[in-house]
Amino acid sequence: MKxxxxxxxxxxxxxxxxxxDDRGFFYESFNQQAFNxxxxxxxxxxxxxxxxxxxxxxxxxxxQLPPKAQGRLVRVIAGDVFDVAVDIRKDSPTFGKWVxxxxxxxxxxxxxxxxxxxxxxxxxxxxxxxLYKTTDYWAxxxxxxxxxxxxxxxxxxxxxxxxxxxxxxxxxxxxxTALGQIP
Numbered sequence: 015m016k017x018x019x020x021x022x023x024x025x026x027x028x029x030x031x032x033x034x035d036d037r038g039f040f041y042e043s044f045n046q047q048a049f050n051x052x053x054x055x056x057x058x059x060x061x062x063x064x065x066x067x068x069x070x071x072x073x074x075x076x077x078q079l080p081p082k083a084q085g086r087l088v089r090v091i092a093g094d095v096f097d098v099a100v101d102i103r104k105d106s107p108t109f110g111k112w113v114x115x116x117x118x119x120x121x122x123x124x125x126x127x128x129x130x131x132x133x134x135x136x137x138x139x140x141x142x143x144x145l146y147k148t149t150d151y152w153a154x155x156x157x158x159x160x161x162x163x164x165x166x167x168x169x170x171x172x173x174x175x176x177x178x179x180x181x182x183x184x185x186x187x188x189x190x191t192a193l194g195q196i197p
Contacts, residue, residue: 074134
């Protein structure tokens with residue numbers, strides 16, 4: 015596997031070794047020891063999630079507060095998404111910055127998003143199936159959201175028209191407001 019650090023410390027783009035021929039392909043989508051060796055991390059994943067979304071669905075920007083902050087290892091198994099991580103760690107030199115990567119069923123890339131970052135994605139294909147492993151359990155009382163279109167973040171979402179949002183995501187907080195929610 016190839017691991018590339020991104021512009022925000024600790025966010026990693028992971029490209030697996032894929033073995034393919036005219037019959038199809040095989041790759042190991044996750045191996046704890048290989049992940050630990052390649053990233054230098056020693057994590058315990060406790061929950062796997064799977065979502066399917068239509069074109070222009072934008073999910074996020076989600077995060078959980080400590081002590082239930084979640085790290086996420088994300089990937090797409092069908093379709094195409096623009097995946098975004100936002101640094102909301104107040105003591106980080108990249109606080110308030112974002113990184114975005116195209117993840118797809120075709121490129122098989124994964125992104126590691128550590129605790130302390132908000133996460134979201136925009137579906138670019140007709141549908142997309144999105145998988146993610148988390149380092150802590152979903153805890154709704156610790157869950158928060160930042161507005162996808164916060165002008166302070168200025169995320170360059172590759173939108174075609176207006177995004178399709180959940181009520182929860184449409185009611186997210188601006189980063190400046192969310193600061194009071196982060197211990």
